[in-house]
Amino acid sequence: MQVQNMASQIEESxxxxxxxxxxQTQETAEKLISAVAPAVELAQxxxxxxIVATINEQVPDLELQVAVSAAGPYVTAKVREGxxxxxxxxxAGSDASAAPATPPETKETENVADQxxxxxxxxxxxxxxxxxxxxxxxxxxxxxxxxxxxxxxYRQTEHTQSRTHLSGLFY
Numbered sequence: 526m527q528v529q530n531m532a533s534q535i536e537e538s539x540x541x542x543x544x545x546x547x548x549q550t551q552e553t554a555e556k557l558i559s560a561v562a563p564a565v566e567l568a569q570x571x572x573x574x575x576i577v578a579t580i581n582e583q584v585p586d587l588e589l590q591v592a593v594s595a596a597g598p599y600v601t602a603k604v605r606e607g608x609x610x611x612x613x614x615x616x617a618g619s620d621a622s623a624a625p626a627t628p629p630e631t632k633e634t635e636n637v638a639d640q641x642x643x644x645x646x647x648x649x650x651x652x653x654x655x656x657x658x659x660x661x662x663x664x665x666x667x668x669x670x671x672x673x674x675x676x677x678x679y680r681q682t683e684h685t686q687s688r689t690h691l692s693g694l695f696y
Contacts, residue, residue: 532566566676567658570598574662591663593672598662645670 536558543554570591577589577600588603647655652666659669 531569532562535565536562563673563676567662570662573598573600577663593664593668597676598672 539554539558543551546554573591577591580587580589586605588605590601590603591598592601593599655669656666659666662669664672
């Protein structure tokens with residue numbers, strides 16, 4: 526399941542509808558698309574997490590997890606065998622375009638030496654809120670924050686190249 530592609534499809538649909546309007550309405554639509562995009566992506570991730578949780582409850586021998594890479598969220602599957610787990614084997618009819626079992630390598634994640642450490646001070650209630658959001662989608666706090674920032678950078682680079690700054694609310 527490609528969350529980034531679904532969010533992009535929604536954005537493109539809104540853009541094509543806004544092309545029927547005047548320039549000011551199109552500009553307003555672009556601002557709304559930029560403002561709503563993080564919420565759409567988060568809602569899709571929550572939906573993925575809910576689906577995974579439901580399947581995990583109903584199929585005791587299968588363990589699904591939502592994971593995140595620089596390319597976006599994806600689902601991994603493992604078959605539970607006794608006390609351990611093994612990766613679910615590929616099936617002959619599996620779709621090659623389906624989510625990968627391991628995150629795709631990207632420039633951001635290839636070299637640990639390229640990673641930077643950051644200390645961030647947050648109000649306690651905001652940190653608790655972000656931790657809860659991360660927990661709901663089955664991610665660590667760090668992975669969740671990295672995903673939000675990478676998504677924002679992607680949107681800024683791909684969809685708003687004429688803008689000189691990034692603004693918005695992250696929940």
